[in-house]
Amino acid sequence: MAEITYREALTHGLKEAMDTDDRVFIMGEDIGAYGGAYAVTKGFLEHYGPKRIMDTPIAESGFTGAGVGAAMAGLRPVVELMTINFSLLALDQLVNHAAKIRYMSAGQFTVPLLVRTVTGGGAGLAATHSQNFENWYASVPGMTVAVPSTPYDALGLLRESFKHEDPVLLAEHALLYRLKGEVPDEWYTVPFGQADVKRRGSDVTLVAYSRMVHVALDAAQLLAARGVEAEVIDLRSLRPLDMETIYESVKKTGRVAVVEEAWRTGGFSAELASQVQEECFDYLDGPVARVNGEDVPQPYAINLERASIPDAQKVVDTLASVIGV
Amino acid sequence: MKVAQELTKEEMVDLYRKMQLIRVFEEQAGSQYMRGKIRGFLHLYIGEEAIAAGAISALGPDDYVITHYRDHGHALARGMDPKLAMAELFGRATGSSKGKGGSMHLFDASINFMGGYAIVGGQLPIATGLALAEQYKGTNNVVLCFLGDGALNEGEFHEAMNIAAIWHLPVIFFCENNLYGMGSPVGDVFAVKEIYRMAEVYEMPGKRIDGMDVLAVREAMTEVVDWVRSGNGPYFVEGMCYRFRGHSMADPSEYRHKDDEEYWKTKDPITALRRKLIGDQIVAESDLNDIDLEVEELINEAVQFADESPEPDLSTLYDDILG
Numbered sequence: 001m002a003e004i005t006y007r008e009a010l011t012h013g014l015k016e017a018m019d020t021d022d023r024v025f026i027m028g029e030d031i032g033a034y035g036g037a038y039a040v041t042k043g044f045l046e047h048y049g050p051k052r053i054m055d056t057p058i059a060e061s062g063f064t065g066a067g068v069g070a071a072m073a074g075l076r077p078v079v080e081l082m083t084i085n086f087s088l089l090a091l092d093q094l095v096n097h098a099a100k101i102r103y104m105s106a107g108q109f110t111v112p113l114l115v116r117t118v119t120g121g122g123a124g125l126a127a128t129h130s131q132n133f134e135n136w137y138a139s140v141p142g143m144t145v146a147v148p149s150t151p152y153d154a155l156g157l158l159r160e161s162f163k164h165e166d167p168v169l170l171a172e173h174a175l176l177y178r179l180k181g182e183v184p185d186e187w188y189t190v191p192f193g194q195a196d197v198k199r200r201g202s203d204v205t206l207v208a209y210s211r212m213v214h215v216a217l218d219a220a221q222l223l224a225a226r227g228v229e230a231e232v233i234d235l236r237s238l239r240p241l242d243m244e245t246i247y248e249s250v251k252k253t254g255r256v257a258v259v260e261e262a263w264r265t266g267g268f269s270a271e272l273a274s275q276v277q278e279e280c281f282d283y284l285d286g287p288v289a290r291v292n293g294e295d296v297p298q299p300y301a302i303n304l305e306r307a308s309i310p311d312a313q314k315v316v317d318t319l320a321s322v323i324g325v
Numbered sequence: 326m327k328v329a330q331e332l333t334k335e336e337m338v339d340l341y342r343k344m345q346l347i348r349v350f351e352e353q354a355g356s357q358y359m360r361g362k363i364r365g366f367l368h369l370y371i372g373e374e375a376i377a378a379g380a381i382s383a384l385g386p387d388d389y390v391i392t393h394y395r396d397h398g399h400a401l402a403r404g405m406d407p408k409l410a411m412a413e414l415f416g417r418a419t420g421s422s423k424g425k426g427g428s429m430h431l432f433d434a435s436i437n438f439m440g441g442y443a444i445v446g447g448q449l450p451i452a453t454g455l456a457l458a459e460q461y462k463g464t465n466n467v468v469l470c471f472l473g474d475g476a477l478n479e480g481e482f483h484e485a486m487n488i489a490a491i492w493h494l495p496v497i498f499f500c501e502n503n504l505y506g507m508g509s510p511v512g513d514v515f516a517v518k519e520i521y522r523m524a525e526v527y528e529m530p531g532k533r534i535d536g537m538d539v540l541a542v543r544e545a546m547t548e549v550v551d552w553v554r555s556g557n558g559p560y561f562v563e564g565m566c567y568r569f570r571g572h573s574m575a576d577p578s579e580y581r582h583k584d585d586e587e588y589w590k591t592k593d594p595i596t597a598l599r600r601k602l603i604g605d606q607i608v609a610e611s612d613l614n615d616i617d618l619e620v621e622e623l624i625n626e627a628v629q630f631a632d633e634s635p636e637p638d639l640s641t642l643y644d645d646i647l648g
Contacts, residue, residue: 103646
């Protein structure tokens with residue numbers, strides 16, 4: 001396949017699942033005739049027909065719940081929630097039902113439901129359309145939350161989702177759809193709970209996920225210019241969470257910063273900081289630094305918006321002020 | 326009371342047995358709750374037995390039942406073993422959900438009993454999904470989804486009604502209108518006076534029936550199930566009924582008038598069917614007395630089974646979160 005975009009990787013993975021498993025069908029708002037708000041399912045309606053490519057009313061709880069029921073009845077529905085902001089309208093189905101039915105029925109029923117949604121800010125859409133909630137879902141037992149940062153991971157995690165017997169939230173970042181990357185022809189998957197070391201370094205560990213992986217890599221370049229070698233870790237999934245890879249790195253570097261687009265208060269970075277200090281306290285040469293989105297509703301004006309989202313310079317500045325790197 | 330000529334004697338006796346089973350189960354559950362054997366919320370179905378027994382008896386074995394948190398009656402009417410249900414209420418390892426779900430979350434995959442859902446309205450979108458799956462697979466199975474009157478004011482009700490209607494899904498929404506959403510009278514919280522008419526805006530057929538008359542419920546539901554099974558799309562039924570106890574065991578029901586309670590008790594569905602079966606000389610009174618004794622014995626055994634069953638092992642705390 002060589003080099004394809006993040007969007008093409010997702011399209012490829014969905015087609016593959018549709019072609020190999022009759023139980024797979026896709027539903028969501030404007031995924032059919034319109035082709036999907038982010039064009040991932042463009043052409044699918046023509047190819048697969050309306051039985052398997054279902055345009056839904058704008059009723060997030062209604063069609064997400066329909067996905068839960070269809071999954072309980074033996075199908076493998078894919079529900080596209082146009083953005084993670086709209087997923088709040090389906091919280092009852094996702095949190096109260098999808099994530100709990102296996103447990104509450106003692107395994108009599110399972111919900112193999114894949115929810116694809118779009119996360120993140122930075123597209124000039126202001127406060128209601130620029131949020132990150134993948135960290136919220138990651139706190140729910142029974143949910144699996146995948147957060148790909150590259151075309152390779154997008155396809156690998158998508159394939160993994162179709163092997164999974166429980167609900168998966170795949171949070172695709174709005175600004176990554178045009179990102180290109182290598183994807184091999186040979187079949188592969190990316191297991192949940194397996195972080196990826198994107199860059200080796202011995203001086204400081206940068207932990208990130210989704211688009212912030214690229215920000216962390218940019219920051220590593222700036223640091224390298226000053227002779228500081230950063231190790232960059234991409235979590236790839238928030239639940240399950242691969243802490244071992246982080247511990248191993250932190251025990252080597254002694255310094256760590258978490259880079260996350262979501263708000264600082266209650267951010268996933270706080271969870272990581274807590275676990276790192278419990279496990280690696282004696283190895284740390286300074287506090288665990290957190291680089292998060294500013295605690296503001298994301299503003300519209302481009303300069304304000306930029307100031308609200310972490311960038312490479314903010315990572316470097318935070319490292320300097322918190323750890324003294 | 327309805328004549329329901331198409332029912333055999335055995336079918337009518339079975340309806341009696343089912344209602345009595347639910348009644349005695351619920352009375353025992355109430356007293357075990359008072360003895361501290363059952364914890365949390367306990368919502369009893371006493372007074373509403375005609376709906377679960379009558380409606381579910383119109384289904385086939387491959388159809389689905391899904392319901393709300395006042396779910397014991399539906400589970401038992403569908404065929405759940407009272408031992409498993411009682412043990413679940415007791416929070417024991419032998420319960421239908423191994424003690425993980427409790428009273429409000431009974432599930433039984435072996436009889437397509439898809440669960441009790443304790444967030445008002447939450448089961449409605451799921452019911453449409455079950456129906457969508459059957460339509461997708463090309464079966465002619467139907468979904469019977471119970472909801473309380475309170476659920477009709479939830480957004481999920483309207484989303485599910487619209488989706489069921491536009492996709493012509495084989496689902497029956499059966500609203501048990503027991504006149505109160507917890508303590509709020511239906512008349513205070515609905516802009517619509519006859520709530521079954523809310524189906525009209527979705528161009529879905531709907532009707533109101535007497536939910537205290539098990540033969541009327543059975544007769545209406547036989548027609549409705551046939552209609553939905555024949556591919557005509559969804560249907561809405563409103564069964565008028567009354568719970569003889571409070572909303573839950575924690576509710577002394579002080580917001581209801583004694584006169585109303587007395588009036589509805591004269592419509593007790595079990596007494597009514599008993600009177601009819603004996604009066605029309607369909608069954609001898611002694612046969613019904615025998616059934617009462619059998620049911621009493623069955624439920625006593627269920628209580629004993631639950632009481633003697635072990636608590637779940639602590640090692641099961643993390644079981645069944647993921648596959």
